[in-house]
Amino acid sequence: MPSVEPYDMLAAGYDVVMAHVDYEFWSAYVHRLLSRHADDAGIDEVVELGGGTGTFALNLKRRGGYRYLLTDGSAPMLAEARSKIAEAGENIRCVEARFPGVTRAGLGLAHPVDAVVLVYDGLNYLLEEADVRALFRRVAALIRPGGVFVFDQSTPANSEDHASGFTDEGTEGDFSYVRESCYDPETRRHVTVFELSVGGRQGRERHVQRAYPPQDIRALLHESPLTVEAAYDGFSTDPAHERSHRVHWVTRRAPD
Ligand SMILES: C[S@@+](CC[C@H](N)C(=O)[O-])C[C@H]1O[C@@H](n2cnc3c(N)ncnc32)[C@H](O)[C@@H]1O
Known part of the structure; x- marks a missing residue:
């Protein structure tokens, strides 16, 4: 059987493999985090990294009425997302982009956005701490001062x-x-x-994928231009603990 790049073929059946995932629930949770941690300027424009076939994007955009840019590093995943978004009649711009090397110019953004999100293990695909460090630095440059970056990670405990x-x-x-x-x-x-x-x-x-202990992610965030607002256990608003299986981080680019 020939080897192919991750998601080159899986893209066609990704939604079948993920049929058990409750994206409505997940997007409602992330919307709740965005609302809870928004500053006075609010959150209008969202960029999603590693957005895959766009199910989460469609749900989150509808829930929050956001202006939305969906990005992913896999062209076949993005092709699935584009056709699903067109079928749904939604207005979500899609751009192929690999993290950590994301830039505003590369994403065609004229100005920094209010929020960036990255969910369902995208961070775990970064195998080196240097790449996680670069991700935090690059994401901070996409966000306006006071804006937030919400991401999740699957942990070693999981x-x-x-x-x-x-x-x-x-x-x-x-x-x-x-x-x-x-x-x-x-x-x-x-x-x-x-x-x-x-x-x-x-x-x-x-x-x-690499399972980073949450304390390692916290240390990398402390070195970055992002400040930690919260690290939540699973899909709750309880603090993450040492046996958390999934942690949702809310971080902020410091106001000027
Ligand atoms: C497990 S899937 C999650 C997709 C989507 N967030 C979801 O919830 O269904 C991980 C996604 O991250 C993307 N990805 C992984 N590493 C990436 C990278 N370095 N840059 C951009 N996308 C990446 C993959 O192409 C894939 O679409």
């Missing part, structure tokens, strides 16, 4: 508590997948291999 891995599979129409996921607690690397079939074409994708 990977540890789901044993060393799992295997599953699924089919819908001419898309099918077999997924094998494995976590190495020493390197904190989580490797997921997808064997995919899309319209009769076969391919294998290897996705490598």
Whole structure:
């Protein structure tokens, strides 16, 4: 089976694999965080990084009435997003962009925005601390003073508590997948291999993610131009703790 880049083939069936995810709930939660942490200027314009096939974007835009820019580093994921957005009759601009190297010019932004969001493990795809550091610096430059960056991370506790891995599979129409996921607690690397079939074409994708301890993310944020407003446990407004599986961070670019 030939190897292909992450999301090159998975894009066609990403929404099938993610059918269990309640994006309405997730976007309502992020909308709540944005509202709770907005400064007096409010939040009107949002940029999403790693937005994938756009389900979260469609939900969050509708909920908050935001002006919305969806970005992702995978052209096939973005193609799925574009057709879904067109079908929904929504106005969401889509730009192909890889983080951490995002710039206002690259995204076609004339001015800094009120908020940037990155959800569902996008940060975990950055394998080096230097890249996380660069992400925080670059995102701070996209946001106006007082604006916020909301992102989530999957933690080592999440990977540890789901044993060393799992295997599953699924089919819908001419898309099918077999997924094998494995976590190495020493390197904190989580490797997921997808064997995919899309319209009769076969391919294998290897996705490598890193599970950062939340205290490491906090330390990297402290070095950055962003200040930490909150680190929430899961989808709550309780503080994250050492066994949190998912942490939602709310950070702010300091006002001038
Ligand atoms: C697990 S998916 C999440 C997609 C979407 N946020 C969601 O909730 O369904 C991770 C997404 O991050 C994107 N991604 C991963 N690393 C990236 C990078 N360095 N730059 C831009 N996008 C990236 C992938 O292409 C993929 O669409």
